[in-house]
Amino acid sequence: MIEVQQITRFFGRVKAVDNVSFQVEKGEILGFLGPNAAGKTTTMRILTTYLPATHGRATVAGYNVHTDSMKVREHIGYMPENPPLYQEMRVIDFLNFVAKIKGVGAKNIGSAVTEVMGKTDIENVKNRVIKQLSKGYKQRVGLAQALVHNPDVLILDEPTVGLDPKQIIEVRELIKSLAGDHTIILSTHILPEVSMTCERVVIIDKGKVVAEDTPDNLTKALAGAERLNLVVKGPKDKIAEKLTSLQDINLITSTARKNDLVNIQIESKTKEDSRPLIAKTIIDSGWDLYELKSEGVSLEDVFLHVTTREEGTGQ
Amino acid sequence: MRNFMAIFNRELKSYFSSPIAYVVIGLFLLISGVFYYLIVSNFVQVCMRADMQAQMYRMAPPKLNVNMMAIRPILHNMSLFALFFLPLITMRLYSDEKKTGTIELLMTSPVTNLQTILGKFSAGAVLYLVMLLATSIFMILLFIFGKPELGPVLTGYLGLFLLGLSYIAFGLFFSSLTDNQIVAAVSTVAFILFFWAIGWVSGFVSPALGGIFENFSLIGHFDDFAKGVLDTKHIVFYLSFITMGLFLSNISIESARWRGK
Numbered sequence: 160m161i162e163v164q165q166i167t168r169f170f171g172r173v174k175a176v177d178n179v180s181f182q183v184e185k186g187e188i189l190g191f192l193g194p195n196a197a198g199k200t201t202t203m204r205i206l207t208t209y210l211p212a213t214h215g216r217a218t219v220a221g222y223n224v225h226t227d228s229m230k231v232r233e234h235i236g237y238m239p240e241n242p243p244l245y246q247e248m249r250v251i252d253f254l255n256f257v258a259k260i261k262g263v264g265a266k267n268i269g270s271a272v273t274e275v276m277g278k279t280d281i282e283n284v285k286n287r288v289i290k291q292l293s294k295g296y297k298q299r300v301g302l303a304q305a306l307v308h309n310p311d312v313l314i315l316d317e318p319t320v321g322l323d324p325k326q327i328i329e330v331r332e333l334i335k336s337l338a339g340d341h342t343i344i345l346s347t348h349i350l351p352e353v354s355m356t357c358e359r360v361v362i363i364d365k366g367k368v369v370a371e372d373t374p375d376n377l378t379k380a381l382a383g384a385e386r387l388n389l390v391v392k393g394p395k396d397k398i399a400e401k402l403t404s405l406q407d408i409n410l411i412t413s414t415a416r417k418n419d420l421v422n423i424q425i426e427s428k429t430k431e432d433s434r435p436l437i438a439k440t441i442i443d444s445g446w447d448l449y450e451l452k453s454e455g456v457s458l459e460d461v462f463l464h465v466t467t468r469e470e471g472t473g474q
Numbered sequence: 475m476r477n478f479m480a481i482f483n484r485e486l487k488s489y490f491s492s493p494i495a496y497v498v499i500g501l502f503l504l505i506s507g508v509f510y511y512l513i514v515s516n517f518v519q520v521c522m523r524a525d526m527q528a529q530m531y532r533m534a535p536p537k538l539n540v541n542m543m544a545i546r547p548i549l550h551n552m553s554l555f556a557l558f559f560l561p562l563i564t565m566r567l568y569s570d571e572k573k574t575g576t577i578e579l580l581m582t583s584p585v586t587n588l589q590t591i592l593g594k595f596s597a598g599a600v601l602y603l604v605m606l607l608a609t610s611i612f613m614i615l616l617f618i619f620g621k622p623e624l625g626p627v628l629t630g631y632l633g634l635f636l637l638g639l640s641y642i643a644f645g646l647f648f649s650s651l652t653d654n655q656i657v658a659a660v661s662t663v664a665f666i667l668f669f670w671a672i673g674w675v676s677g678f679v680s681p682a683l684g685g686i687f688e689n690f691s692l693i694g695h696f697d698d699f700a701k702g703v704l705d706t707k708h709i710v711f712y713l714s715f716i717t718m719g720l721f722l723s724n725i726s727i728e729s730a731r732w733r734g735k
């Protein structure tokens with residue numbers, strides 16, 4: 160549905176986007192993750208035909224963003240970082256206007272607007288002037304304008320930024336409910352957002368794609384550095400010694416608790432799940448195993464890992 | 475056409491749902507009205523004095539021309555006031571969209587730049603037309619209390635309209651250059667003043683050069699309209715000037731897209 164091939168964009172001498180390529184399949188939600196100034200907005204603006212790329216090629220819904228921009232525009236709904244709202248208009252008038260310029264047929268405008276107000280849950284404010292709405296409602300009106308013509312592709316630039324926690328959850332739920340019918344690209348600098356809403360992630364940093372996969376695979380790829388928490392009954396130092404003698408296991412901390420219980424945290428770099436081996440080792444040594452838990456790797460770790468490696472300071 | 479109408483309607487509604495239209499129309503009427511009053515009362519005094527003199531010397535009263543002595547200066551005054559008021563109408567057309575980010579909506583919707591430009595321009599033009607129609611009350615009063623010729627009034631208004639459209643076209647252009655409305659308005663006034671004044675310097679340079687300058691003078695082309703002369707060369711001049719302003723707006727928007735401004 161979306162194909163990006165080696166896109167580069169300069170602003171003067173600043174290379175905001177550097178040879179970025181990726182694809183999005185029909186019906187997929189792609190998370191576009193990166194810190195501030197990574198080039199997320201610029202990439203999205205290129206896909207929405209707002210900005211031309213300096214080099215490279217991109218197609219959306221089968222149309223080239225550069226040579227067929229009007230066709231592309233018919234097939235996309237775009238919510239920029241700041242929702243583009245005419246503050247002095249009433250919600251319903253604004254959505255009618257957007258429906259018109261998005262090419263919704265005159266007969267269908269009424270029903271399209273009603274439907275999108277239902278989807279985004281803004282019917283109760285439809286007669287209010289936009290500037291009097293709360294930030295959360297403005298964000299929904301922003302989503303509604305992107306959705307009103309029922310586009311194949313939705314491009315959402317940091318859709319939850321500036322919202323309070325309750326609103327964030329609501330907007331995420333809304334976005335998830337849109338998947339399937341629409342192909343979605345969603346940018347964010349918030350990690351949990353991606354694992355919660357997206358099926359696939361492209362991580363971008365300083366204009367470059369540094370990783371691309373499902374949130375699960377990305378965290379697994381970094382595994383090898385899986386963390387395990389254990390509670391064992393036995394002598395603290397001996398347990399630590401025994402565990403570290405195993406291959407690919409490093410001790411992080413061990414602290415003694417009451418009743419001979421010991422809390423142990425280890426890092427496992429084994430290919431396979433090391434939990435059975437560890438359990439067996441402890442039982443065979445005659446100690447009691449009370450708890451054995453894998454912490455997994457958070458997307459946070461992945462993110463730090465790929466971005467610091469990029470700088471050459473990390474591994 | 476649909477897109478053009480959508481943009482046009484939105485702009486026009488936005489003018490009339492904010493105070494700007496009423497303030498500009500109101501002030502324009504007020505200032506034009508003050509000068510109208512001064513010019514007309516002066517004209518009436520001149521007439522009365524002439525009548526008295528005629529009676530004193532037992533001569534027929536002279537025929538003073540209300541078109542020449544009152545209407546023409548009134549039209550000229552309005553052409554100047556429009557220069558200061560129209561940029562207040564055009565300054566927001568693009569600058570505001572740039573500032574608030576709604577330009578991103580327009581430029582990612584299947585609407586061409588030309589449709590947007592023409593829609594915005596026409597909304598400004600209609601607002602200006604409303605302004606001019608409101609001032610027609612002044613002329614109607616003259617027709618009730620005197621016997622002016624209708625022709626020069628009509629050509630004068632046509633000239634005023636074309637002149638104003640030239641201001642609006644370039645007001646739109648300067649608005650497309652910046653996200654700052656004040657900058658847009660001030661540059662428009664400065665630019666238009668330059669094209670006013672270009673006719674005045676023609677007296678100081680060689681006749682050949684002076685002729686060229688005079689041809690470019692915005693107000694020079696208005697004189698004939700105010701006199702009641704309808705000459706296609708002046709109409710063509712204003713239409714070219716307007717087209718140039720709209721064309722430059724298009725270039726400016728397209729180039730801003732490339733530069734990422």
Ligand SMILES: Nc1ncnc2c1ncn2[C@@H]1O[C@H](COP(=O)(O)OP(=O)(O)O)[C@@H](O)[C@H]1O
Pocket residue numbers: 170173174175193194195196197198199200201202733734735
């Ligand atoms: N219109 C612009 N003019 C000049 N530089 C820009 C412009 N837009 C973005 N940049 C620069 O490009 C880089 C990427 O910006 P952006 O795409 O907005 O990143 P993100 O959305 O990931 O925060 C930044 O260094 C930013 O300063």
Ligand SMILES: [Mg+2]
Pocket residue numbers: 196199200201240316
């Ligand atoms: Mg951004």
